[in-house]
Amino acid sequence: MKMPPAEKILEAYSAIADDRVIMHEDHAEVSSSDGSKAYLVEWKENQYASSDPATYWQSYPGYPVLAVLMKQGRLPLDEEKIRSMAGIPWKKLNDAHKRDYAAAAEEALSTVENRDEIMRMAEEENRLLSAMDLTLKRKIKK
Numbered sequence: 001m002k003m004p005p006a007e008k009i010l011e012a013y014s015a016i017a018d019d020r021v022i023m024h025e026d027h028a029e030v031s032s033s034d035g036s037k038a039y040l041v042e043w044k045e046n047q048y049a050s051s052d053p054a055t056y057w058q059s060y061p062g063y064p065v066l067a068v069l070m071k072q073g074r075l076p077l078d079e080e081k082i083r084s085m086a087g088i089p090w091k092k093l094n095d096a097h098k099r100d101y102a103a104a105a106e107e108a109l110s111t112v113e114n115r116d117e118i119m120r121m122a123e124e125e126n127r128l129l130s131a132m133d134l135t136l137k138r139k140i141k142k
Contacts, residue, residue, distance in 0.1 A: 011063035
């Protein structure tokens with residue numbers, strides 16, 4: 001599996017902190033930070049599919065898939081610690097930085113008090129993600 005940019009974990013934290021992840025039995029709906037888009041994430045065993053551009057076109061788990069993995073308990077989630085990630089306008093930041101995700105994350109984290117702790121958690125999440133046996137698909141066959 002192709003690894004996502006590390007900053008996508010931070011976007012997943014925000015999606016969870018903002019309550020933008022609606023879980024169902026075999027799928028989830030994840031809204032974008034500005035509310036303009038909703039992504040469908042589906043899964044069956046270790047196969048995941050999502051309509052977000054990163055997962056669909058770039059073949060790495062985008063923030064909607066990452067948020068679902070956290071909500072499922074497959075990646076660690078400390079909802080108390082990530083509360084500081086609520087309200088970050090990722091779409092606006094990513095557009096302003098022309099998809100330079102590191103620069104967007106730098107700006108996003110500039111006001112987050114527990115920034116170092118958040119970064120340590122994100123690094124650990126990426127390490128765990130790289131060891132997971134996941135397959136990304138464009139569509140899940142039911």
